Structure formats: structure tokens, C-alpha cells
Amino acid sequence: MDYEKQLENDTVCVSYLKLMPHEEIGEHYDVYPHVVIALQGGVVTRLEADGSRVLVEFPTGKAVFRPAETPAKMHRTINASNEEIVLIVVQLTSDPVPL
Structure with a gap:
């Protein structure tokens, strides 16, 4: 996985993410609401x-x-395709979900 944080301030965190074919992102949950812009799109599989x-x-x-x-929505994410997926992820960090 190629990951680069490009911008972070009190409001947003913007990251570049490239998932290679069949690559997996380990167990996590998405703390912040976010917008994902696909530079090279595709379909990922969430394993809940x-x-x-x-x-x-x-x-x-x-x-x-x-x-x-x-935390109840813990999951893993897999690019199950034969193509890389390239995304820009914009996390809206000023308003986290209450625990």
C-alpha cells in the first residue's frame, strides 16, 4: 500500500492512497466522516x-x-480486483463520532 498524508489541519486530513491488486488494509474503523475521490477507481470488499x-x-x-x-463497525478492506485503486481521502476531522 502506498499512503501519503498530504495535508492536515484542525478541520481536515487529506491523504493519497494506492491499493495494489489483492492488497488488504488491516482491521480498523473510520473515526471521521470522509469524502473519497477516486483517481483510479474500483470496487473494494469490506470484511466486517x-x-x-x-x-x-x-x-x-x-x-x-x-x-x-x-468501534462496533471494525472491518478490513481488500482490493480484490486485478487493478490498482488510487484514492484521495478527505477526512473531516473537526467533528468525530462520539463514543
């Missing part, structure tokens, strides 16, 4: 803590909103 699988599409050139989550 309860064992279910959810497909999430990031169309090339489009913005997708993803809400904040609580």
Missing part, C-alpha cells in the same frame, strides 16, 4: 467483524461520502 462482506464502489473521477463509524 460479523463475517459479512460488503462491496464499496469508488468510480473514477467521482466523489463518494462515507460516514464516521464506531
Whole structure:
């Protein structure tokens, strides 16, 4: 995985993320609401803590909103395709989800 934090302040954290084919992001939950802009889109598979699988599409050139989550929404993310996925992730850090 190629990850680079590009900008961070009191309001946002902007990151560049490249997921290679079949690459996995380890267990996590998304603390902040965020907007994802796909420079090279694709579909990722979320492996939820309860064992279910959810497909999430990031169309090339489009913005997708993803809400904040609580620790109960722990998951892993996999690029199950044969193509790399390149994203810009804009976390809205000024308003975290209450625990």
C-alpha cells in the first residue's frame, strides 16, 4: 500500500492512497466522516467483524461520502480486483463520532 498524508489541519486530513491488486488494509474503523475521490477507481470488499462482506464502489473521477463509524463497525478492506485503486481521502476531522 502506498499512503501519503498530504495535508492536515484542525478541520481536515487529506491523504493519497494506492491499493495494489489483492492488497488488504488491516482491521480498523473510520473515526471521521470522509469524502473519497477516486483517481483510479474500483470496487473494494469490506470484511466486517460479523463475517459479512460488503462491496464499496469508488468510480473514477467521482466523489463518494462515507460516514464516521464506531468501534462496533471494525472491518478490513481488500482490493480484490486485478487493478490498482488510487484514492484521495478527505477526512473531516473537526467533528468525530462520539463514543
